[in-house]
Amino acid sequence: MVGGFGGAGGQPTRLMLALRDLGVNNLTIIGNVAGISKTTGYGWPEHLEPIDQGIFFESGQATKIICSFPVPGTTNPLSDIERAWQEGKADVEIVPQGTLIERIRSAGAGIPAFYTPTGVGTPVALGKEHRIFNGQEYIMETALSADYALIRAEKADTRGNLQYIGTSRAFNPAMATAAQITIAEVDQIVEPGGIDPERVGTLSTYVDRIVERIPGDPLP
Amino acid sequence: MNSHEKHLDNDPAPRLDRISIAKRAARDLIDGSTVNLGIGIPAMCADYLPAGVELRYHAENGILGFGELAKPNEGDPNLMDAGGKFPKRIKGMAFFDSVESFNLIRGGHIDVTVLGGLQVSKKGDLANWMIPKRGIGSIGGAMDLAASAKRVVIAMEHTTKSGIPKVVNECTFPLTAKNCVSQIITDIAVIDVDKKHGQLILREAAPGWSFEDIQARTDATLVVQSTLRVIT
Numbered sequence: 001m002v003g004g005f006g007g008a009g010g011q012p013t014r015l016m017l018a019l020r021d022l023g024v025n026n027l028t029i030i031g032n033v034a035g036i037s038k039t040t041g042y043g044w045p046e047h048l049e050p051i052d053q054g055i056f057f058e059s060g061q062a063t064k065i066i067c068s069f070p071v072p073g074t075t076n077p078l079s080d081i082e083r084a085w086q087e088g089k090a091d092v093e094i095v096p097q098g099t100l101i102e103r104i105r106s107a108g109a110g111i112p113a114f115y116t117p118t119g120v121g122t123p124v125a126l127g128k129e130h131r132i133f134n135g136q137e138y139i140m141e142t143a144l145s146a147d148y149a150l151i152r153a154e155k156a157d158t159r160g161n162l163q164y165i166g167t168s169r170a171f172n173p174a175m176a177t178a179a180q181i182t183i184a185e186v187d188q189i190v191e192p193g194g195i196d197p198e199r200v201g202t203l204s205t206y207v208d209r210i211v212e213r214i215p216g217d218p219l220p
Numbered sequence: 221m222n223s224h225e226k227h228l229d230n231d232p233a234p235r236l237d238r239i240s241i242a243k244r245a246a247r248d249l250i251d252g253s254t255v256n257l258g259i260g261i262p263a264m265c266a267d268y269l270p271a272g273v274e275l276r277y278h279a280e281n282g283i284l285g286f287g288e289l290a291k292p293n294e295g296d297p298n299l300m301d302a303g304g305k306f307p308k309r310i311k312g313m314a315f316f317d318s319v320e321s322f323n324l325i326r327g328g329h330i331d332v333t334v335l336g337g338l339q340v341s342k343k344g345d346l347a348n349w350m351i352p353k354r355g356i357g358s359i360g361g362a363m364d365l366a367a368s369a370k371r372v373v374i375a376m377e378h379t380t381k382s383g384i385p386k387v388v389n390e391c392t393f394p395l396t397a398k399n400c401v402s403q404i405i406t407d408i409a410v411i412d413v414d415k416k417h418g419q420l421i422l423r424e425a426a427p428g429w430s431f432e433d434i435q436a437r438t439d440a441t442l443v444v445q446s447t448l449r450v451i452t
Contacts (some may be wrong), residue, residue: 005281005318007304009297032318033304033360042304042336046293065404074351082356092356097280098322098364105319118326118364121398154298166298169317182311201317220297 001104001179002053003172006033006069007043009061010168010219012185013051014213019150020055024045027062029053030104031148032097032171034067035081042072045220054080063090063150066144068097094126101174103144108137108177108206112141154204157193160207161200169201176206185208187217228309229439233238233428234290235407237449238332243268244424244451245375245405253331254278254324256365259303261375262334278330279303280361282321284314299381302361319407325364333369335362337376337404339391342420345392346374359396366397378406387420388439389410409434411442422451 004010019027035054036042039205044050054218056062058080070092084090093104094216096118106114115138119125129140152161162184164172176182184202236244241266249255254276257263267277278284279302286307290296295306301394324330339347346366350357366372379385387404404411411425422442425434427450435442 005300007297007300009300037304040304043297044299044304045295045297065223067362071354071356071358073352074353082354087358087367094357094359096359096363097318097361098326101318101325114356116326117367118397120367122363122395124359164315166296166315167300168298169282169315171318174319175318212308 001146001149001169001171001175001177002029002031003149004168005043005170006031006052008045008048008050009043009166010151010164010170011052011151012183013219014217015055015150015183015211016051016055017183018111020061023061025061026204027056028064028066029056029062030144032067032100033069034065035070035079036072036076037203039074039077039079041172045126048218048220051219056086057081060089064093065090066095066100067092068095069102070094072184079165099141100144101122101171103141105174106170107122107143107145107203108174111143113140115140144178147179147181149175149178149182150185151182151202152185154186154214155188155190155195155203156184156207156210157195159189159192160184160204160210161195162186162207163195164201165198173202176202181208182206183211185211185213187213232430232433233426236426237407239264239268240451241375241405241407244410245373246270248373248403248442249273249275249332252276252285254323254329256280256333256361258333258334258362259336259363262336263303265334265375266416270296278321278324280321280325281316282316282318283307283313284297284324286310291437293391293434295379305403314365322361322364325361326368327433328368328370330365330369333365334373334375335365337374337386338393338405339388340374340401341388342392342413342414343418344399344415345391346396346401347391350394352393357394362396366400371402372400373403373405374401375405378408378434383437385437385439408437420447422448424451
């Protein structure tokens with residue numbers, strides 16, 4: 001799992017680059033908006049070269065992505081993910097965004113499956129259990145967990161409590177709960193008490209490793 | 221559908237431009253409502269609200285109550301909207317995670333969503349996520365919004381560039397949600413969808429366009445229940 005929403009804010013960009021440089025293969029990536037920043041600039045300041053999940057497909061390390069938004073529009077050039085898909089080198093599983101986040105939340109919350117109205121009557125519903133509650137039709141979706149969650153926060157204390165900033169929360173807090181190993185990339189590690197308990201966004205129990213950015217890192 | 225092609229040359233009057241479609245859609249937005257605007261024409265509605273109307277804008281990535289965008293190179297990557305743009309920090313805004321963001325959508329707390337469309341059927345079925353030419357597409361938050369917002373308005377061109385109708389009897393593209401659209405606002409017409417009876421009611425026509433002109437460019441049958449008004 002790779003946290004954030006899509007775009008620079010909330011994306012664990014340094015951890016992603018480190019994972020690419022590690023050279024491990026046969027990865028399945030779970031993310032939301034996927035691989036469109038490099039070709040469109042989505043969510044990146046104008047002066048920076050965008051980095052997105054496409055790096056794992058450009059390098060051939062990933063064979064699948066589970067995401068909600070892998071293609072930006074009709075006129076944009078092919079992203080690394082779409083190219084890998086066209087060449088038959090990668091599977092792309094497109095999940096409605098609300099279903100994707102709820103599947104991840106469910107995995108962290110001990111709920112194996114749930115019913116949602118989203119996707120009824122669409123290709124998303126194919127092969128899924130349908131059930132009617134109070135006269136409305138729903139489909140069953142199952143929990144989605146991962147071996148690793150790479151997430152991004154502003155600050156961690158040495159216990160692993162995390163504090164987020166602005167819209168950088170997105171998929172990070174839920175992903176932190178849904179993986180065997182959760183690794184958080186932060187700007188700063190502080191002593192306990194350095195994060196106001198009222199402002200803890202992810203509990204230390206969920207966080208296995210913390211990586212602190214080098215001060216003055218030019219990446220958002 | 222091929223018989224409808226190349227009717228653009230025979231148009232009785234100009235079609236509305238994208239700004240005029242956005243203006244017409246913006247006019248019905250009610251002060252104080254919680255609104256999610258899709259990318260493209262829908263997002264342009266924010267620039268053309270009637271005087272005195274203030275909306276609570278929601279974006280899927282976890283922000284409520286944003287307004288205008290920051291100037292180029294002044295944007296904060298940690299203050300983004302769902303289109304990947306950077307709004308200004310203003311008083312009264314709120315940040316939250318994606319679980320909360322989709323509780324808001326799926327839970328029926330969004331009053332209105334204005335979205336783009338590839339096809340809308342007479343029953344209010346919407347197709348707007350698959351790019352047919354590429355065999356792949358992006359769902360994002362569209363299926364959740366279309367299925368659960370209290371009111372779904374589609375703002376789009378009435379036909380494709382080659383004149384193929386986008387308001388149809390049955391959608392041929394993969395659906396986003398069934399029976400969800402309340403109103404269609406196009407470059408030649410405003411159409412209400414009677415979702416219960418699967419009927420399209422033509423309410424307004426662009427200046428110089430008659431019922432017959434619009435029907436000729438629409439795959440589904442339109443009905444008129446009262447006098448046809450002119451889109452202003």
